[in-house]
Amino acid sequence: MSPNTMLTLIGVAITAILMSRNIKGAILIGILLTTIIGIPLGVTKTVPLAQLVSAPPSLSHTFFKLDLPGLLNIGQHGLFKAILNVLMVVISFSLVDMFDTIGTLVGTAQKANMLDENGKMKNMDKALLSDAVATTTGALLGTSTVTTFVESTAxxxxxxxxxLTSVVTAIMFLVAMFFTGLVGIVPAEATAPALIVVGVLMxxxxTNIxxxxxxxxxxxxxxISIMPFTYSIANGIAAGIIFYPIVKIVTGRRKEVHPIVYVxxxxxxxxxxILPK
Structure with a gap:
């Protein structure tokens, strides 16, 4: 067994034991202990103390660096096709981002017992607006996608x-910007157990199906199955939405499907x- 696999299994065992004992901060403690155990196993890569703290990198190379000419490419495609390509990209990204966020919100809200008797989440419109603003802002700053993550279940x-939980998390992220060297030594084998445990919780x-x-x-x-195979919550939801009306129609129960589902x-x-991947 490779050290990487061994460390992951050790991390799962540690986190599972802590969770079973209802110890506060079990997932965080599990990550820290697994990271430390990874040092003698050669998985956790240490860095000099001088590199643990550093100033955040400049955004000058990515801030507002929008490649609109490359997106439109009017010279090659012509104005009409260029506009059509932009619309296809916008629709594709909108569908993925919206349903990725909705899936995460519903899943985490269900775990937090924040859904009403109809399975609806209160103030979801505000949560979606926050996610949309963050996604747009992140794109303008040139960062990786800023969105809602299912890891929030932790x-x-x-x-x-x-x-308040989210505000504290945001503050900690700001602080972490100055400790990228320290945060960077945490190997994937230490965070994988946390994700596995989150999956168990989700x-x-x-049982409600x-x-x-x-x-x-x-x-x-x-x-459920398409999500891990495609690494996308949105793709899983899309597969479910596609098959749902199909099986309802062929069984003569099309009236059970809301018209918006067909759309x-x-x-x-x-x-x-058709749309770009």
């Missing part, structure tokens, strides 16, 4: 429920077959 498992929602009804079970199965299914089919 904070929920520790009792986080209000916006699987609890599967009616697997006795095949028209409900099949779309749910595709939703979304068509949009996702177009995205997978």
């Amino acid at each position: 904070g929920i498992s520790e009792g986080g429920r209000t916006g 699987m609890g929602a599967v 009616n697997f006795n009804d095949f028209t409900e079970a099949l779309p749910a199965f595709f939703t 979304l299914a068509a949009l996702f089919i177009i995205r997978f077959t």
